[in-house]
Amino acid sequence: MTASRIRAWAFVHKWTSLVSTLFMLLLCLTGLPLIFQHEIDEWVGASAGPAAVRPGQARASTDRIAAAALADHPGKVIQYLGWDLHEPDAVFVILNDAAGSHPNASVSSVYDANTARRLGPPGSAFMGVMLRLHVDLYARLPGKLFLGAMGTLLVAAIVSGAVLYWPFTRRLPFGTVRPERARRVVWLDLHNLLGIVTVAWLTVVGATGVINTLSEPMINHWKATELGRMIAAHAGPAPARLASLDAAVARAREAAPGMTPGFIAFPGTPFSTSHHYGVFLRGTAPFTARLLQPVLLDGETGAVADTSRLPWYLTTLLVSQPLHFGDYGGMPMKVIWALLDLVTIVVLGSGLYLWWSRRRRPAPARAVPAAGAASA
Incomplete structure (x- = not known):
């Protein structure tokens, strides 16, 4: 040289x-x-951990967990409900003043998937500060x-x-x-x-x-294109009465065989329509567990309205996130x-x-x- x-x-x-x-x-x-x-969250006591499961005990229904979250947060509505990838017996619920409110105004709680008991916030305040500094200052x-x-x-x-x-x-x-x-x-x-x-x-x-x-520009582009077309094809008024979450999840799993639910976007949130649930399912293998497939379901009947695969750029994003933090190999x-x-x-x-x-x-x-x- x-x-x-x-x-x-x-x-x-x-x-x-x-x-x-x-x-x-x-x-x-x-x-x-x-x-x-x-x-760290477990060490500092920010994660209470699910209760011990008694032999033969059935898991709490998703509807029961949602009802418990609404009872614990009067005046709030649920935006998202999902299952923690690392804690299969924990369910997180994100609530806000309205379905379309900004995420930074939301409150989050974690519930025991077996008893529907509230476990507390999803993490410690310290880790929340570290995350915000690391992600967007x-x-x-x-x-x-x-x-x-x-x-x-x-x-x-x-x-x-x-x-x-x-x-x-x-x-x-x-x-x-x-x-x-x-x-x-x-x-x-x-x-x-x-x-x-x-x-x-x-x-x-x-x-x-x-x-x-x-991630934000990528997701916004997807919402304006592929998801936007799904939403536009199934637009409708806000449901007068919400269908059973358990029934909606069961039908979403039928539409995406071999996948398990990751999270549910309630009607009116950015990842659904004003009339539909958005159920996002993921694979069961270590790699495919990071990949999501959205299924739109009628908010009143729970019937499947549409489903599609994520575009390549969102797949790249979802794969890169755990790789960035070394979250693939335990x-x-x-x-x-x-x-x-x-x-x-x-x-x-x-x-x-x-x-x-x-x-x-x-x-x-x-x-x-x-x-x-x-x-x-």
């Missing part, structure tokens, strides 16, 4: 790293507890898009760092750390080594993070994700240190940046 190309790649690596590093550190720090969200869509832009810069920094790795380390054995050299050289060696070791993982997490920041994968997250924090922090220490050096002593000093 020519010297001019090396300088060009070093320029790209330096500035994409500098612009994005502080925000990536924030995402790494908030993402670390989110990897263990369910475990409390800035809604502009915050999501901003973090998506930072994630794009991160991917550019990763690619440019990988390109620079070979020219600046070709004379050193792989994994060399020179403790006898100056502190800055030691950190440079560690930065290069940890960066190249985590390059594949960090690229996956960065790319899936960027995809996740586009606790072993979560531990691996957490360790790699910690290594990434070291890579980002060392990059800032290399850049700052180089700025403090006298101008004549500055040399061509070494591998990875990029962020330097």
Whole structure:
């Protein structure tokens, strides 16, 4: 590689790293507890856990759980009711002042699927803060898009760092750390080594993070196209009386064999029509459990009105979400994700240190940046 190309790649690596590093550190720090969200909520007592099931005890009906939620929240209406993927004996219910009210004004509760007993909120306040900071910085869509832009810069920094790795380390054995050299050289060696070791993982997490920041535009596009056509074909007045939720779910499962219900969108919510339930079913295998198929059902009779598969871009989104948090392989994968997250924090922090220490050096002593000093 020519010297001019090396300088060009070093320029790209330096500035994409500098612009994005502080925000990536924030995402790494908030993402670390989110990897263990369910475990932390149980540890702090935010998740009460379902009651023990007695032999021969039947599960509570969905209608009974919905009635309990309405009784516990007077004046509210149910927007969504669903089944937790990680806690099969827990049912979450999202309520609001009206079916079409903004999600940020909603309240959520978790119910025991066996007794219909209210277990409490779906998570701790701490995890709620971590999630909002990680997802949108409390800035809604502009915050999501901003973090998506930072994630794009991160991917550019990763690619440019990988390109620079070979020219600046070709004379050193792989994994060399020179403790006898100056502190800055030691950190440079560690930065290069940890960066190249985590390059594949960090690229996956960065790319899936960027995809996740586009969830709102993707869903809005789907609602305006495929779902919009389904809704337009079955528009109608608000149902005078809602059909049984259990009957609606049973018919939805008949329309999508081999799938299990994920959540129900009540009439008037953004994922249904003013007259229909939207029952979203998912597969039963670890991979297909992330994929959803919507079924529209008449809100008064529970009869199936329409169903369709999700478009490819929403399938990509649903697959990328658990991959981003290491949520596919149980606790072993979560531990691996957490360790790699910690290594990434070291890579980002060392990059800032290399850049700052180089700025403090006298101008004549500055040399061509070494591998990875990029962020330097």
